Amino acid sequence: MEECEKVYQIVEFVEEMIENGKKSLEIVPASWVTRTEGTTTGTCAFPPPNQYHSVSKMVKELIPPQSSWKTFGVELLTSAKNYDKAERRINRLYRKRSNIDSTDSETEASCVGKISKNQAAAITRRTFSLLEHIVEEREAEREAISSRDHEAEISKDGGQQRSLEEAGATTLRGRTESGDTKGEKKFALKAVLKTLRENAIEDPLKQFCADYWDATTELLTYKYREDLSSLKRSIQYDLNRKIEELRVSMMVCNVAGGEPITSPREGLSADFPIKSFEQFLDFEKTLDPTHQDNLADPEKALQKQDILKAFMGVLTNKGMDYAADIKKILKELISKEVQLNYSGVGRVVKGRGKRNFSATLTFACLRDFIEGKYKNSNIPLKIISITSDWLSGAGDRDGGCSQRKKQGGT
Structure with a gap:
C-alpha cells in the first residue's frame, strides 16, 4: 500500500x-x-x-x-x-x-562532475532556452519568406528567372562590379543573407546574433521613419508659412496699386500688434484722410484702409465664424496695453471711463470687412457686442487673471 x-x-x-x-x-x-x-x-x-x-x-x-x-x-x-x-x-x-x-587521490572537487x-x-534552460525558442519561431517564418522571394525574384537579363541558390554564388567582388545593376546587387545581397540564415539554423549563438541584428536594424528603420516624418512636418510647416507670407504680400501689393510691398507692416507703416496707446493713435492718423498730415494726399490714407481690410482677410482666410474672426483680428492688431484704454462704445468700466473703440477708423475697417465677408449670412452680425465683450476681458490676458487671483489671495 x-x-x-x-x-x-x-x-x-x-x-x-x-x-x-x-x-x-x-x-x-x-x-x-x-x-x-x-x-x-x-x-x-x-x-x-x-x-x-x-x-x-x-x-x-x-x-x-x-x-x-x-x-x-x-x-x-x-x-x-x-x-x-x-x-x-x-x-x-x-x-x-x-x-x-x-580514490585516495580524489578531493571534494571530484564530485562536481x-x-x-x-x-x-x-x-x-538558463543558457539556451531563449535561443531555442527563437529558432522554432523563426524557422517557419524564414521558410515562408524564402519561398515567396524565390517565386517573386526575376532577372532583368533576358527575362529569365534566377533562383536564390544561383544568386547565392554571387560574391562580394561580383556585387561591387561596375556592370551590376541595382536590382542585381539587391538580389545577390538577399541570396547571401539567405545563405547566412540557413547556416545559422543549427547554431543557437549565430541564430541569436542574426535575430539581434534583425531587431536592431528594424528599430533603426522605425527611428529613421519617425525622423523623416518629423522633418517632413517641419518642412511643410515652414513652406506653408512662407506661402502664407507671400500670399499676404501679393494681396497687399495688389491693393496698394502694384507698388512693391514686402509685408502688410510695410504697407501700413505699423508693427503688429501695436504695442502702446500712443503708437495706436499715430496709426489711426495714417488711416484718416481728413487729418492734416494727409490733406496733401488723402488717397494715401484711403489706400491704407484698403490694405488693412486686405490684411484682415489674410488673417481670417480660413475662418467661418464672424465672432472668432473679430477676436482674431483684434488680437493681431492691438496689444493688451492698447486694449486696456478702450471699451466697445466708451462706457464707464469699474468707475473709470474708457475711450470709444467703435469710433476709431480701425473699427470702421473691421466692421466693413466683417459685413462684406458675411454679407450672405442668415444671422445678425453683432459686431459691436462681440468687440465690447472681447475688450472687457483685456485685464485677464497675458497673465492678468493669475496676477489678480494672487493679489486677491493676499
Missing part, C-alpha cells in the same frame, strides 16, 4: 554516462518507469534533448510519458512520496555514492 503512494522514483541511467564516466541519477515520475519483475532494474521513458529545458516542470507536474519519448535502461534506487523528499534522497545518494567511488539530467536541464 505504501509503495503505491510513492509517486517519484530515483533512478540511475545504466547506459548514460556524464563527465568523468559518472552515471546519471534522476528524479522521475513513477509513471515514466517500467520495472522488470523481481529485480531493481527496468526502463525509463525520458523527453528528447529539445525538451530538456522543460524536464523539471514536467517532473513536478507529473506529466505522463509520451509515446515518442526514447526509453533508457535504469536501476531503481529508491522512491519518494513527494518531490521535496525525492530531492533530499537524491542529494544523500550523491554524497554516499561519491564517497564509494572516490556528477549531476542529474534535471540539473543539466536547468543549466541548458
Whole structure:
C-alpha cells in the first residue's frame, strides 16, 4: 500500500554516462518507469534533448510519458512520496555514492562532475532556452519568406528567372562590379543573407546574433521613419508659412496699386500688434484722410484702409465664424496695453471711463470687412457686442487673471 503512494522514483541511467564516466541519477515520475519483475532494474521513458529545458516542470507536474519519448535502461534506487523528499534522497545518494567511488587521490572537487539530467536541464534552460525558442519561431517564418522571394525574384537579363541558390554564388567582388545593376546587387545581397540564415539554423549563438541584428536594424528603420516624418512636418510647416507670407504680400501689393510691398507692416507703416496707446493713435492718423498730415494726399490714407481690410482677410482666410474672426483680428492688431484704454462704445468700466473703440477708423475697417465677408449670412452680425465683450476681458490676458487671483489671495 505504501509503495503505491510513492509517486517519484530515483533512478540511475545504466547506459548514460556524464563527465568523468559518472552515471546519471534522476528524479522521475513513477509513471515514466517500467520495472522488470523481481529485480531493481527496468526502463525509463525520458523527453528528447529539445525538451530538456522543460524536464523539471514536467517532473513536478507529473506529466505522463509520451509515446515518442526514447526509453533508457535504469536501476531503481529508491522512491519518494513527494518531490521535496525525492530531492533530499537524491542529494544523500550523491554524497554516499561519491564517497564509494572516490580514490585516495580524489578531493571534494571530484564530485562536481556528477549531476542529474534535471540539473543539466536547468543549466541548458538558463543558457539556451531563449535561443531555442527563437529558432522554432523563426524557422517557419524564414521558410515562408524564402519561398515567396524565390517565386517573386526575376532577372532583368533576358527575362529569365534566377533562383536564390544561383544568386547565392554571387560574391562580394561580383556585387561591387561596375556592370551590376541595382536590382542585381539587391538580389545577390538577399541570396547571401539567405545563405547566412540557413547556416545559422543549427547554431543557437549565430541564430541569436542574426535575430539581434534583425531587431536592431528594424528599430533603426522605425527611428529613421519617425525622423523623416518629423522633418517632413517641419518642412511643410515652414513652406506653408512662407506661402502664407507671400500670399499676404501679393494681396497687399495688389491693393496698394502694384507698388512693391514686402509685408502688410510695410504697407501700413505699423508693427503688429501695436504695442502702446500712443503708437495706436499715430496709426489711426495714417488711416484718416481728413487729418492734416494727409490733406496733401488723402488717397494715401484711403489706400491704407484698403490694405488693412486686405490684411484682415489674410488673417481670417480660413475662418467661418464672424465672432472668432473679430477676436482674431483684434488680437493681431492691438496689444493688451492698447486694449486696456478702450471699451466697445466708451462706457464707464469699474468707475473709470474708457475711450470709444467703435469710433476709431480701425473699427470702421473691421466692421466693413466683417459685413462684406458675411454679407450672405442668415444671422445678425453683432459686431459691436462681440468687440465690447472681447475688450472687457483685456485685464485677464497675458497673465492678468493669475496676477489678480494672487493679489486677491493676499
